[in-house]
Amino acid sequence: MPKDHGIGASPKRREDVRFLTGNGNYTDDINIHGQAYVHFLRSDVAHGRINKVDTEAAAAMPGVVRVFTGADFEGMGGLPCGWQVTDKHGEVMQEPAHPVLAQGKVRHVGDPIAAVVAETYEQARDAAEAIEVDIEDLPAVVDMKAALQDGAPKVHDDLKNNLCYDWGFVEENKPAVDEAFDKAAHVTTLELVNQRLVANPMEPRVAVGDYNRSTDDSTLYTTSQNPHVIRLLMGAFVLGIPEHKLRVVAPDVGGGFGTKIFHYAEEAFCTYAARQLARPVKWTASRSEAFMSDAHGRDHVTKIELALDADNNFTALRTETYANMGAYLSTFAPSVPTWLHGTLMAGNYKTPLIYVNVKAVFTNTVPVDAYRGAGRPEATYQLERVIDKAARELGVDPIELRRQNFITEFPYATPVAVEYDTGDYNATMDKLLEMIDRDGFEARAEESKKRGKLRGLGVNCYIEACGIAPSNLVGQLGARAGLYESATVRVNATGGITVMTGSHSHGQGHETAFPQVIAEMLGIDESMVEIVHGDTSKVPMGMGTYGSRSLAVGGSAMVRATEKVINKAKKIAAHLLEASEADIELKDGAFSVAGTDKSVAWGDVTLAAYVPHNYPLEDIEPGLEETAFYDPSNFTYPAGAYACEIELDPETGKVTIESFAAADDFGNVVNPMIVSGQVHGGLAQGIGQALLEGAAYDENGQLLTGSYMDYAMPRADDMPFFEVDHSCQTPCTHNPLGVKGCGEAGAIGSPPAVVNAVVDALQRAGKTDVTHIDMPLSPSRVWAVMNG
């Protein structure tokens, strides 16, 4: 019988009612009396020298308040980068300046040149067309390998070249890895592209800056996954506003998927302009603007080699990756191809020797940063594709080859610096095989064949790392931030609870799931718990929501704060019951004295805390509110096994997903309904990458996929109903809830399953020379491979 409340139950989401009735409060729904509107004039060339920006005519246009250019920001800080990678020679990465508005040069299509503030949006846009811009075209670098050639045009004139860093991991292991390859019985090599994607949350980015002349306080309303991080980065590095004079609010946010982690120029601009003009300034991105200004994701080009011994044991792995940074370093960009990618190259396997090389490259393209999975999808894709290829070359079952090399004993220290605490990869594989009816595949393939179609089955595993931590470790790795989370549990006098969490919900259902945890701990009804998030003036501190960290890190902080509340409440209850604190038990929302029928209700204790007439004032203070900061001791390691069955129309090259099954181990699960929903969404983004999506540039750096007319977003009829399971649970050993995180798994695990399935279909049809097709597996690409 499923639980109907607390941890493990699936109550309906309380946030749904406002969203379903049009009462959500998204940033673009916020309008402040007297606000002006800003429109950014953006570069339409990928690379050019700014000779002149003449704003005189624009400034005289109707309704224009003021026109800003890069000159207005000279001498101020630029947008900061939050992670400094040290390269294989021990040198720190090349870190270019990133001005709010372009200074001297434009470096990608979409780079903001000027900003027009006017009384209406239309006036701002009209006036922007009157700005006279003289830009001298410079040759653009788009291809990463070309960007590293001697004599290639430099994206940043003041850097040595276009190489951000050349990272080796673990550099000292390289000779041993190379030696293992020399001795290998078999080596499988695969070159592949993990293409550039655009995250595309359905809500475009919005920023509203406000300024209070009387108090000198600034407020920024913004579409962010982590308002406190924006407050710190923008205040300390860009505008020089101390945190106590700066409030950042991220209200209802319409999806993030990583791209709303970062601090963007438009946020700093609106906050700055509101101060300069002493009036609110609002910016709402159009979708076309989003395509050329939201940080993109992925964009890796990789060569991976897998060495095996004569018994098909993996003996070594070696990779060389080119990772596109785009024109500037977005907030966490350098960490993605390194610490979020290299550390996951062991996957689910006990490969003893691994060497990862990553060259991060500047090009004249939109900056690239974390997108759902961030580094881990890239690691999983190359590893699971090369294993599939190896199985085919060796003539062995791809599932058995995986099983033979599974890590089976935990904790397990990988050769790439991380230690997996728990897992059971055979259990998720067994569960997957229960779900997919592998034995029936041949009959289904035969049936497809009768209709002139090809059928393929792809299986793979994945592991990911969530809740990146601890802070002292990530500091050593180059993070310029801590990666803890905070929570304040405020028990009100009449017993209701307000929880201020540094996590941010933008679709994850925290307002429903977090109260389940508190209610379970206290034995009270979930409706007595309210979650407050997304406002730096209400929540003491927060690192936000990304990397599937909210429950594992933010939830743990909430548990710790609730434990402190319980400890204090027991002291109060002991006083009221005239008993020893050690004998007080909390159960079903009441405190009782062990072994007696004496008890006092939750509400009586909370009231006593705020009306302390009968209260141990000599021992404890009145009030019942506790704050905890939780800094995890390790990552968490969700893992699973995925299977995709496809049908391919050889006439057109069109691939159809016939079924998709996901068996995940997320550790303990608080709300199974929400977890399944997170997996569904991740699968759709991964399948979208495999079959449909891809940001494309031409050789001049023009963005060819600049709208939904050109960038293929997954639609309802591209997807099947999914089969998902999270009943295999090896709880995390180092956080109090035993949870691991579920937000990114679907996007990490699904692309290789799809590609493995398509290659399987082609191989079965006799196309034995087809061992790989680069994503997206569009009809034209598949057809070309079949007929090429």
Added chain:
Amino acid sequence: MTQLTMTVNGKAVSGDVEGRTLLVNFLRDTLRLTGTHVGCDTSQCGACVVHVNGQAVKACTMLALEAEGAEVATIEGQADADGSLNAIQQAFQDHHGLQCGFCTPGMVMSAAALLKENPKPTEAEVRDYLEGNICRCTGYHNIVKAIMAASGQDVGAIAAE
């Protein structure tokens, strides 16, 4: 500026608009009905779907002045008379058919239009009808389930949880 009058969710409304003002901007900016969202600028995403004289329309694709005298329905007017969620809205909540909520108003309005013309759609018909509504969160699994459930079909037998 031109004076414009129409009926929105059963109430007579009016306002001054420019010739280039889109219906979605009139709803959001003039009437402050911010439940109708703008997710793109190429009429692809469907976050702005409303009903105009009973037809599902992308409100970003129609000039406000074209709706002069029309009966317009938005997400704000969909709940039952007592304020409780209507059958489609309730099915979306019951089946977790929304996450961030941004595409949801358009999805609900499209679903209402679909069920009006096809009261018992198949899975394929639902997926086909939603061609003009993009969701980035749900993978559509629970949206399709919710719409089929709202049509009275036993979705437990059709799709996994």
